Amino acid sequence: MPATNETTLTRWQFFTATEAETVDAVCARIFPSGDGKPGARETKVITYMDRTTANEEEALRRCYRDGVEALNALTCELYGQRFAKLSDEHQDEVLERVEASTAAESTGAPEGPEDEGLLTTFFALVWEHTIQGMFCDPQYGGNHEALGWQLVGFPGAQWGYDAEQMRPGFDSKTIPIKTLEDLRRELRRADA
Structure with missing residues (x-):
């Protein structure tokens, strides 16, 4: 085929x-x-x-x-x-x-x-x-x-960043990538 x-x-x-x-x-x-x-x-x-x-x-x-x-x-x-x-x-x-x-x-x-x-x-x-x-x-x-x-190296949708992640030179590739759907799932779990 x-x-x-x-x-x-x-x-x-x-x-x-x-x-x-x-x-x-x-x-x-x-x-x-x-x-x-x-x-x-x-x-x-x-x-x-x-x-x-x-x-x-x-x-x-x-x-x-x-x-x-x-x-x-x-x-x-x-x-x-x-x-x-x-x-x-x-x-x-x-x-x-x-x-x-x-x-x-x-x-x-x-x-x-x-x-x-x-x-x-x-x-x-x-x-x-x-x-x-x-x-x-x-x-x-x-x-x-x-x-x-x-x-x-963009971590996507995040609720925010901690002080370490905001430091100049921080490697953003170490932050797990999240999409808007990931954030919605987190909210649903928090509301359950």
């Missing part, structure tokens, strides 16, 4: 399967895994983005839909296939082109085609949501198993 990508098994709240595949591929280039460290895929950033976008206003959802369409149109024109099907190298080339378009806009250089403006906005949105999904509380769908917090 062929290996199955987890995203193909997910029932999406907002994204279509193709949109999810494309956005997930962009996220994986923004925050790749490597050297045993988790990236956007391992922390399930795409799940966070899908849940968040499903509950957002139409303008944001339209930006995702139109952005994915424009990105895939660009990569089909350049390489003959959708973004998610490209090699990492070609994906990086495309995203660098979009970033260069962003830099040109901020310096007042003449703008490119209309789709480049859309892609600039789309890429900025995906970038922001990728970072949010990497480090949010896991209850929101990203930061699976608190992998993002482990990556940066």
